[in-house]
Amino acid sequence: MTSIADEKELLDNSSFDSNTKTIHVLVALCDNKYQGIVPVPAKIGNGQDPANNLYWGCAYGIRSYFKNSSKWQLLKRFSIDSVKMERVVFKHKVSGYYLVADAYNGKNIKDCTVDFLQSCSGKMKDSLNVNGTSIGINGNAMLLSYIGHDGLMDFKLTEKFINTDGRSRDAIILACYSKNYFAPYLQQTRTRPLVWSTHLMSPEAYTLHDAIESYIKKEPAENIRSSAAKAYSKYQKCSEKAAKGLLVFGY
Template sequence: MLTVVLLSLLAVPPVEVEVFVPLCDNALLQCGRPPAGAPRALETNLYWGAMYGAERFLSRAPGFKMVSREPGPEGAAILRELVLERTAAKGERPVRLRLRAYAGDAIDTALEDFLRAAAGASRADLLVWAGHDRLMDREPPRVAAPPGATPRPVVVLACTSEQYFGPVLKTLGASPIALTRTLMAPEAYLLEALASTVARHGPTEPKAMRTALVEAYARYQRISLRSAGSVFSKLPPSEVALPGAVAPVSRSKP
C-alpha cells in the first residue's frame, strides 16, 4: 500500500496540449469530394474522419489511447471533444491531447476561442490550431484574456500562418513555437510528431518541434526534407546553432 502511495506521489503529470480543429468546409476552400468538405460530417471530413484526419489517425496511432470521446451540445459549434493520452517511454513525459472538433461553418467561433486561449484564457501547456487559415479571409477578431492571464505557447498548422497568425499572436503576447510559410496540409501525422516531441523535449522547444514537423511532413507527403523545410517558418537566430561556431573569448580583465 505504501509503495502505491509513493508511486502516485512521484507520478509525473502529463503535458497538456489543447488542439483546435475546425472541420474542412467546401464553402471556404476545396476539401475534395463533397463528404470531405461537409462542415459538420465528423466521420468523413478531411480534417477529422479521413485517413489523416485528427480522430481517425491519432486513435489508431501506436502509443496513443483514448481517454474520452464526448459529443458537443446539439447545434453547438463544438461537435466533439476527444481526449487522447500518449504513453511515455523511458525518459519521456506523458502527453494528454484534448482535441475539439469545431463545425466548419462555425470556424469563426473556433478562431475566437483559439485566440482567447492563446491570450491566456487556457491553462494548457501548448495550444495548437490545425485547419484552414481563417485569417486569410477576414480581419482578426477582437479578443480579451482574463485579467492576470498568462499568454500560452502556440503552434499553428495552417497555410502561411506566419504571415496571418504571426502578427496577431504577437499582439496577444503568445509565444509561437511553430508556424508555416507556404500552403500546406494540416494533417494528423503532424500532431503525432508534435506529441512525440513534447514528450521528449517539452512544449517550448522550437528547434526540436520544427525538426519533427519537417521530418513527418517529408515522410507523409513523399517530398524531400529540403522541400518540407520550406513549408515551416525558419527558426529565430537565437535558436540556430551555426556549424563550427564557438563562444567568443572574453577580453576583459578580471
C-alpha cells in the first residue's frame, strides 16, 4: 500500500500527458445486502470488503486477476474514501497502456453507475500522477469499463449524460442485460460499446482482460468481442457460439 503522501500525489487532478493511453475500470463491488442480486456466499458478497469481494479480491476479481497476469505490472494500490474503497494502477508490459481500476463500495452502486456514464459523456474528467507521469482517467481515458451488478435493473437515473466535448470514447460493460439497460444512456454520450451483454452473465475479469488485449492491438470491434467471448466460453464452460450470443458489440 502507498503512503498518504503518495495518495495525495496520485489524486492530483491537473492536466495530463496526452501521449499516455489509459483504460479506466469502475467496479461496483458485489453486495448481498444492498444490491438486487441472487445472494452469493457471505464472504465474497460483502460490498464493504474489497479484499475478499467476488469482483475484486477473489481470483477472478479485477484486482487479483490483473495482478496475476503476465501482461500487466501493478504500480500502485491505495485507498481513497468510503465510496471508492480502493484503487489499483497497472501498466501493460508491452504497449505501455495504463489501467486504473476503482472498487466502489457495493452500497454505492448508483454512484459507480453515474460516474461511469458521466465519464463516458466527458462531463467527469480527471488525471492521476503515477510515478511522475500524469495520466488521464474518467473522461480523459480512451476506454471505460463498468463491472458488476446491473444496478439499472433496480433503479432509474434522472441525470442526463449528453456528450460535452465531441469525443467518442470506447466502453466495455460487463453486467447482466447491460445492452438493454445501458443503451438509452450510453447513446447520449456518443460512446462506442465494444462489449456488452444480452442476458444474465458473470462479470469476472478474464473477459475484460482478453478483450483489452485485442483493444490494445487496435483490432476491430468484432475481434475484441470475439476475444471476450472466447475467454467467457473457456471459464464458464459454455460454447463459444453461446458466448458470442451473450457478448455483443455496437448498438
